[in-house]
Amino acid sequence: MIFTTTTEYAIRGLAELAGRTTDGRSMMLDDLVAGTTLPRDFLAKVFQRLVKAGLLKSAKGRGGGFTLARPAHEITLKDIVESIDGPIHLDRCAVGLDKCNDHQPCPQHDLYKPIRQRLKDYLATTTVADLASSLKTKQAWMKIVETRQEEKDNQMVAGRQ
Amino acid sequence: MIFTTTTEYAIRGLAELAGRTTDGRSMMLDDLVAGTTLPRDFLAKVFQRLVKAGLLKSAKGRGGGFTLARPAHEITLKDIVESIDGPIHLDRCAVGLDKCNDHQPCPQHDLYKPIRQRLKDYLATTTVADLASSLKTKQAWMKIVETRQEEKDNQMVAGRQ
């Protein structure tokens, strides 16, 4: 995996938030994690960080919750990763050779460069809106698979009788 | 960075070993780390793992040391990474959506696929022989830089007199 567990929670949490709310409506943590495998208390800490980083807004008290601080299509994976892990350090030599960078490259460094560039592009262009959309597609897909499985199960039972 | 510190040490250690020995000669740890920033004791543990994984052979006692278990061009980055971290789990959804793989993809999964494929190719095709070669190129390059810097320094001193 390319993300830490914490970053992954941040990504999934934001994707859920974007996918389940419309036009800047807020959502409580308890509702957000319902039906997911996201750990409520830990995600609370992660969301605190995202609030401080300016990706989320929060409201305390009755009727409170979290809202995206910007439109979903204006929050990139890069924004999320950097909010959690700090500046992305993909520029180091892939192989860990000392003092390798674009000014003092080694052959491995240059070989890895196109991969690194692609990854950077992916992080910079993929937004929370994309993730929410992917999440919905995925959920629809899973539903179809489940239904098919149930049909199969029913046939099995019917066949036995 | 895409590798853990431990994996990076493994990679650098093997690259040093390959670069400093010829035709299957063995080398002691103390010699291998001399002139590098590799941590001797920790690398010893890492090499133990590489021995068990079958990438290295070791010999105890007087005249002992480590040898590559196979020719350097037959040990890939993938071999090293998997020896340390276990099977590579690049196949998971980049964004951590549950149950995502090639059979149950989500849009993000497919978007990430070409990047993942490139990375896999890089890991599978880059060998310890390549790394050793890169290391030598890099060292030669550093030497030139140092020499130029010394020349500059000398001129500075001369200019002041």
Next chain:
DNA sequence: CTATAAAAGGATAACCATGTCCTATTGACG
């Protein structure tokens, strides 16, 4: 004003990666 409901934040525990040191084992050499 009070009760309630939400996030914020502090304390702490468990775990893993990293790092260090000491002893055990093994093999070569005299």
Next chain:
DNA sequence: CGTCAATAGGACATGGTTATCCTTTTATAG
């Protein structure tokens, strides 16, 4: 056979990540 020199392996320290729980703060509703 005994000594020495190398890796193997055990024990332990440290620090960061992940996780959980409890208290505090803040806002709303009645």
